[in-house]
Amino acid sequence: MQSFKIQEMAVIPGIQLAVIKALEELYAQTCSIKDFQVNQTKPEFEGDYTVVLFTLLKPLKQSPDALGKSLGEKLVNTNPHLFSSYNIIKGFLNLTISDTYWNNVLSNNYTDINYGRKEKNAKKIVVEYSSPNTNKPLHLGHLRNNFLGWSIAEILKAEGYYIIKTCIANDRGIHICKSMVAWQWFANGATPQSTGIKGDHFVGDYYVMFGEQHKKEVKTLMDKGLSKEDAEKEAPIMKAAQQMLVDWEAGKPGVISLWKIMNGWVYEGFEVTYKRIGSDFDKMYYESDTYLLGKKLVDDGLKKGIFFKKEDNSVWIDLTADGLDEKILQRKDGTAVYITQDIGLAVNKYEEFTYDQSIYVVGDEQNYHFKVLKLICEKLGLPSSEGIYHLSYGMVELPTGRMKTREGTVVDADDIVDEMIKVAGEKTAELGKVKDFAEDELKKLYNTIGLAALKFFILRVDPKKRMVFNPEESIDFHGFTASFVQFSYARAKAILRNEAEDKAYQLSLAEPLLHLEKDIIILLEKYPAIISQAAAEHNPSVIVNYCYDVAKTFNSFVTEHRVLKAESENKKQLRLRICRMTANVIASGMALLGIEVPERM
RNA sequence: GGUCCGGUAGCUCAGUUGGAUAGAGCAUCAGCCUUCUAAGCUGAGGGUCAUUGGUUCGAAUCCAAUCCGGAUCACCA
Numbered sequence: 001m002q003s004f005k006i007q008e009m010a011v012i013p014g015i016q017l018a019v020i021k022a023l024e025e026l027y028a029q030t031c032s033i034k035d036f037q038v039n040q041t042k043p044e045f046e047g048d049y050t051v052v053l054f055t056l057l058k059p060l061k062q063s064p065d066a067l068g069k070s071l072g073e074k075l076v077n078t079n080p081h082l083f084s085s086y087n088i089i090k091g092f093l094n095l096t097i098s099d100t101y102w103n104n105v106l107s108n109n110y111t112d113i114n115y116g117r118k119e120k121n122a123k124k125i126v127v128e129y130s131s132p133n134t135n136k137p138l139h140l141g142h143l144r145n146n147f148l149g150w151s152i153a154e155i156l157k158a159e160g161y162y163i164i165k166t167c168i169a170n171d172r173g174i175h176i177c178k179s180m181v182a183w184q185w186f187a188n189g190a191t192p193q194s195t196g197i198k199g200d201h202f203v204g205d206y207y208v209m210f211g212e213q214h215k216k217e218v219k220t221l222m223d224k225g226l227s228k229e230d231a232e233k234e235a236p237i238m239k240a241a242q243q244m245l246v247d248w249e250a251g252k253p254g255v256i257s258l259w260k261i262m263n264g265w266v267y268e269g270f271e272v273t274y275k276r277i278g279s280d281f282d283k284m285y286y287e288s289d290t291y292l293l294g295k296k297l298v299d300d301g302l303k304k305g306i307f308f309k310k311e312d313n314s315v316w317i318d319l320t321a322d323g324l325d326e327k328i329l330q331r332k333d334g335t336a337v338y339i340t341q342d343i344g345l346a347v348n349k350y351e352e353f354t355y356d357q358s359i360y361v362v363g364d365e366q367n368y369h370f371k372v373l374k375l376i377c378e379k380l381g382l383p384s385s386e387g388i389y390h391l392s393y394g395m396v397e398l399p400t401g402r403m404k405t406r407e408g409t410v411v412d413a414d415d416i417v418d419e420m421i422k423v424a425g426e427k428t429a430e431l432g433k434v435k436d437f438a439e440d441e442l443k444k445l446y447n448t449i450g451l452a453a454l455k456f457f458i459l460r461v462d463p464k465k466r467m468v469f470n471p472e473e474s475i476d477f478h479g480f481t482a483s484f485v486q487f488s489y490a491r492a493k494a495i496l497r498n499e500a501e502d503k504a505y506q507l508s509l510a511e512p513l514l515h516l517e518k519d520i521i522i523l524l525e526k527y528p529a530i531i532s533q534a535a536a537e538h539n540p541s542v543i544v545n546y547c548y549d550v551a552k553t554f555n556s557f558v559t560e561h562r563v564l565k566a567e568s569e570n571k572k573q574l575r576l577r578i579c580r581m582t583a584n585v586i587a588s589g590m591a592l593l594g595i596e597v598p599e600r601m
Numbered sequence: 602g603g604u605c606c607g608g609u610a611g612c613u614c615a616g617u618u619g620g621a622u623a624g625a626g627c628a629u630c631a632g633c634c635u636u637c638u639a640a641g642c643u644g645a646g647g648g649u650c651a652u653u654g655g656u657u658c659g660a661a662u663c664c665a666a667u668c669c670g671g672a673u674c675a676c677c678a
Contacts, residue, residue, distance in 0.1 A: 034618085042621060052620055054658065091658085092621065133678075170678065287678095314676060323604075324674085331676045338678050367605065368673050394606085395672085402671095433638065449640090461614065465607070466671075473613065473627070477640050480614080480626040487640050495637045545615060548625080559633095559642045579637095601640075 011097060011105075011525055012038050014082055015049055022074040027060050035059075040522075046087055047094030048522060054091045064091040099513050102521045106574070107507060109524075110581035116527040116588060118160035126164045126349050127153040129361035130279060133170045134266045135179045136204035138273055138413035140396050140403065140469060141363065146279045147455050147594060148393055148463055149361040151540040154592045159535035164353055167281040168345060171263055172288040175207070177244040180258055181237060182206035182213065192265050198414070200269030203262055211405075213237050249335065273414055277451065278594045283352070285345060291336045294344030297380065298329050298336075306379050317376060327372050342373050343380070350384035357387040359538070364392040364464070391538050394466030396458075411469070417451065423475050424450035434600060445598055449483060452595040456482030459593055460544040480548055482595055485586060488551035489597040492583040495563050501576035508570045516557040520578055523550050527585050531592070540593055547589040554582045 009017070016033045023031050036056050041047040053067050060067060065088060072086030072093055084098035109115045129149020132138060138146075149165070157163045183206045192199040217235035222228060232238065247255040274280065298315055301307040307317050307329060315330035329340055349358055360370060370390035377385035395402070403410045425446040428434060434445065457474040461467040477483035513521070527546070534542035563579060566572035587597050 037618095037620070039620075045621075050621085054620075057658090090621070173678070175678070312676090325603095328676055333676085335676085337676070363672095364606070365672055366678090369678095371605090392606090399612095427640075431638095431640070433640090465614090468613065470613070476627075478627085479640095481640080483640050484626095487638075491638055491641085498637060541615085545625090552625085555641060556643090558637075559639095562637070564637050600638080 010529060011049065011101070011522075012529070015051070015095065018075055018079050018082060019051055019071065022071055022078065023056070023060070026070055026074055027062075029060060031056070031059075041094050045089060045092075045094050046096065047085075048097040048518070049095050051093040051095065052091065053093055057091070064088070068093045099509055099518075102513060102518060102525075103507050103509065103574075105525045106521055106577050106581060110501075110577040110584070111503070113584050113588065115581075115584060116531050117158045118528070118531070120162070121160040122162075123160075123356040124162045124164065124353055125156055126166055126353055126355045126358045127156070127361065128166045128168060128349075128359065129153075130167045130274075130281070131170065131362065132167075132270060133175060134203075134263045135175050135207045137198075137200040137269065140411040140413065140416060143277065143413050143416070143454070144393060144396050144458050144467075145361055145363070146274075146277055147458050148391070148540060150279055151459060151543075151593050152359070152361070152391065152538050154594070155531060155534045155540060155543065158531050158592060161535075164282045164355070165280065166283045166285060166349065168285045168287060168290070169267075170287050172248065172259075172291070174241060174245050176259065176263075177241040177248065178210040179203050179207040180255075180262055181240045181244055182210035183262065184258070185213070185237070185240075192268070198269045198272065199265030199267070200273070201412075201414070202269070203266050210237060210241070273417075276417055277413070285348065287341050287345075290344040290348055291341035292344070293347060294340035294342070295330065295336050297343050297347065298340055301329075301376075301380050304380075317379070319372065319375060322375055324368075324372060324375070327376075329376075339369065339373060339376070342369075343376060343382075346373070346377055346384045346388065347382060350382070350387075355384075355387055357389055358384065359389045359391050361391045361393070364394055364466075366390070367392055389538075391463065393463040396467055396469050399468060399470050411471075416471075417454065419471075420454045420475060421446050421450035424453065424477070427477050428601065437600075445601060448596045448598050449477070449486065449601065452482035452486060452590075453477060455593055455595050456485070456544060459540045460548075462541050463539060482590075483601075485547050485551040485590060486595075486597050486601060488554050489583055489586045489590075490599060490601045491558060492554065492579040492586075493599050495558075495579050496576065496583070499564055499576070501580055502573055505569075505573040507574055507577075511568065511570055513574075514561065516553070516560055517574065517578065520550070520553045520557050520582060523553055524581050524585055527589070530589075534592075543589050543592050547586060547593075550582060550586060550589070554578075554586075 015038050019036065020031050020033070023029060037052040039050050039052065041050045051071070053064050056062070056067060057064060068088035068091070072088060072095070075095065076083045076086055081098060081100055083095050085096045087094050127149055130142065130146050132142060153163045153165050183203075186209055187206065192202040195202065197205070214232075214235050214237050217237060218228070218231040221231035221234055226234065244255055248259060298307065301317075302309065302315060307315050309315055312332040313334070314328055314332040316326050316328055318326050320326065327339070328337055331337060346358065349355065362370065367390065370388070370392075374385055374388045377388060397403070398409060398411070400409065425442075428446060428449065434442065437445065454474065458467070458469070460480070530542060530546045534540060557578070561575060563572065563575040566575055590597050
C-alpha cells in the first residue's frame with residue numbers, strides 16, 4: 001500500500017518520503033525533507049537520483065559508508081517498485097530508480113495533453129501587463145513586458161489559479177497632449193485613413209514632431225538670451241500643450257473630442273499589434289477613469305492624518321520612518337501625479353475582483369514606485385495592499401547600449417515582428433522542406449516560426465535581469481532557439497504520422513531502458529514540478545530552458561535510436577510513447593510561453 | 602551621497618533553499634545525410650565563477666569589505 005502510494009507520487013517527493021520512513025525504522029529518528037537533499041545524479045556516476053548524506057551523519061551518529069549502506073539496503077528492499085539498486089560514493093547515496101517506475105510514468109501520462117497542469121484552486125490573481133502610453137507605438141521594451149505578462153498569466157493558470165489579465169492605458173496627461181497639439185499645428189486634418197499609416201504610428205509621428213518643434217523653439221529662445229530651463233518652459237508649443245492639459249481636465253469639448261479621436265487611432269493600431277503578438281486582456285482600465293478615485297483617496301488619507309499638506313497646498317506622505325523619503329501625492333494646483341491614479345487603480349481592481357494577489361508587470365526602473373505604492377496602500381488600510389506584487393523586469397538593451405528615442409535607436413515592435421517573420425520565411429524557403437504547402441499554410445508557418453523565435457529569445461532570460469537584444473542572434477534559427485524546439489516537435493509528429501502507438505500494448509520489463517530512453521522520461525517526469533517552479537518564481541525562463549532540454553535530449557534520442565525500425569516490438573511501442581509524450585509536453589510548455597508548434601516545418 | 606539590482610567561456614545566457622570534475626547556445630576546429638525532418642547529431646578547444654577575507658566536511662551559491670556596471674531617490678509617467 002505504502003509503496004504503491006510512493007510510486008504514484010512525483011519521483012523526488014517519493015524518494016524523500018521513502019528516506020524519511022526508512023530512517024525512522026532504522027534509527028527511530030524523525031527527519032523532515034529539509035534535513036537532507038535529493039539531487040539528480042551526475043552523469044558520470046551510476047544512478048538516477050542521489051541522497052546527500054552529509055547532513056544526516058551527525059544527528060544519526062553514523063559514518064557515511066555505514067549510513068549509506070543501511071539506508072540504501074532498506075530503501076531497495078522496502079520499495080522495490082521505486083528503487084532497483086544503489087551505490088555509495090563518499091557521502092553520496094546514488095539510487096537507481098526502477099524501470100517499472102519510469103515505464104509507469106510514461107504509460108500513465110503519454111496521451112494526456114493536460115499533463116503537468118494542476119487542479120483548479122480558489123485563489124484569484126490579477127495580472128496587469130503591457131500598460132502602454134497612448135501617444136506612441138509599442139517598442140522592444142513593451143514586447144518583453146507583453147511576453148512576460150501573458151506567459152506568467154498562463155503559467156499561473158496551469159498551476160491552478162484563477163487569472164484575470166488586465167491592462168491600464170495611460171491615456172491622459174501632458175505626453176498625450178503633446179501629440180495632440182502637434183497634430184493641430186501640423187496635420188492639416190490628416191488621419192491614419194487618409195495617409196494609410198497605422199494609427200499608433202501616425203500619432204507617434206506627431207509626438208516626435210512635437211519634440212522637433214520644441215527643440216527649434218528652444219533654440220530660438222536661447223538665442224534671444226533665455227536660459228535652457230526657461231526656454232523649455234516658455235516655448236510656444238509647450239505652452240500650448242500645458243494649456244491643453246488644463247482644458248482637458250476642465251472637460252473642454254473640442255479638446256475632449258480630439259483626445260477621443262486620437263486615442264481611438266492609437267487603440268486601433270495597438271489592437272493590430274496585440275493580435276499579432278498574442279496579447280489579450282480580460283479587462284481594460286483607463287487612467288482617465290482611475291485618477292479621480294485616486295484623488296478621492298488622497299483626500300480621505302488627508303482627513304485621517306496619514307498624509308499632510310505643505311504650505312503651498314501640495315499633499316505629501318512621510319515615509320522616512322520606513323527608510324524611504326517624503327513622497328508627493330498631489331500637486332499644489334490640486335492635480336494628480338502618477339502614483340495617485342495607481343492608488344485608485346489598486347482599489348478599483350480589488351473592488352472588482354477581490355483578488356488574492358495583484359501582479360504588476362512593470363520595468364525595474366519603477367521598483368521604488370511600487371515599494372511606495374504598497375506602503376501607501378497599507379497605511380491607508382486598503383485591503384488591496386497585501387496582494388500587491390511588482391513583477392519587476394530588467395531593461396532591454398541593444399548591443400550598442402540603451403535604446404534612446406532622441407538618437408533614433410528605439411526598435412519598433414511592429415518592425416521587429418515583420419523582420420522576424422520575413423527572415424523566418426526566407427530560411428524556411430531555403431531549406432525547401434515545405435514546398436507542398438499552400439500559400440496560406442506557408443504564411444501561417446512563417447508567422448509561427450518568426451514570432452516564436454522572438455518570444456523565445458526574449459523569454460529565455462530571467463525577467464529580473466536586464467538583457468541584450470542582438471538582432472542578428474535573435475534571428476538565428478539554430479541552437480538554443482524556438483525553431484530547435486519546434487523542429488523537435490515536428491520530428492516527433494512525423495514519426496507518429498507514419499505509425500501511431502498501440503494504446504493497448506503492455507510494455508515489457510524484460511528489456512532494460514537505454515540511457516537516452518531513460519533520460520528523456522526522467523525529464524518528462526519533471527514537467528509538473530517545472531511548472532510549479534516557474535509559477536512560484538514568476539519566471540517563464542524556467543519553462544524556456546526546460547523545453548530546450550527536452551528538445552535537445554529528444555533529438556539525441558531520435559538520432560541514436562530507430563523508432564519505427566526498433567530492435568523489437570516492445571522497443572518500438574516504448575519509443576512511440578516517448579515520441580507522443582515528448583510532443584505533448586513540448587506543445588504544452590511552448591503554449592505557456594505563447595508559442596505555437598507546427599506539425600511540419 | 603542613500604537605497605536597490607547585477608558581475609559566470611571571446612559573445613549571449615543557465616546553474617545560487619550550500620554538494621561530486623561549473624553547463625548550454627553562438628563563434629572556431631574535426632567528423633556524420635542511399636536509413637522515422639541535417640532548423641539535426643557526435644567530438645575538440647575555450648573558465649582566477651569581478652577581487653579579498655570569513656563561515657564549514659564542502660562555497661559560483663551564505664556573510665563582510667572593495668572594485669566595476671545599471672536603476673532609483675522629480676510638483677515626469
